[in-house]
Amino acid sequence: MTKRINPAVLHPLKEALRLTFWYKNDLRAFLNACLGDRVLVARLDWTAYKREIVAQLVDLLAADQHKYFDLLLNLLLAVAEVDDPRHLKTLEDGVKKYSDAVEALAVLRKQVEPLSEVQERPGRSCSAPGG
Numbered sequence: 001m002t003k004r005i006n007p008a009v010l011h012p013l014k015e016a017l018r019l020t021f022w023y024k025n026d027l028r029a030f031l032n033a034c035l036g037d038r039v040l041v042a043r044l045d046w047t048a049y050k051r052e053i054v055a056q057l058v059d060l061l062a063a064d065q066h067k068y069f070d071l072l073l074n075l076l077l078a079v080a081e082v083d084d085p086r087h088l089k090t091l092e093d094g095v096k097k098y099s100d101a102v103e104a105l106a107v108l109r110k111q112v113e114p115l116s117e118v119q120e121r122p123g124r125s126c127s128a129p130g131g
Contacts, residue, residue: 007062013058035075037071082105
């Protein structure tokens, strides 16, 4: 039987990614580090809006969990570990962007908490600005 991530956690993941990584280059670097699959990340349409890029990735990983379960789980746990996206405060309207990201991360953490026991991740390869 294939392990599956509860679909209810996918929207909070998308929101947390979208709001925590304001610039596409930061998002791309984070995804490359977390997923370790540059080909997969390169397949995304980086000319699209960030919301669409995030949706493409999460929907692909979720649709093919028999193949991408570990990548999806790793991404969920890594994003939930971003503790303080303080880099957002330096942007225009940074206090609002920071507040929105912190809220989105808190929502994701609540949903991801039970998943953290599913996979022991000895080496955390992901790093985020402020995380």
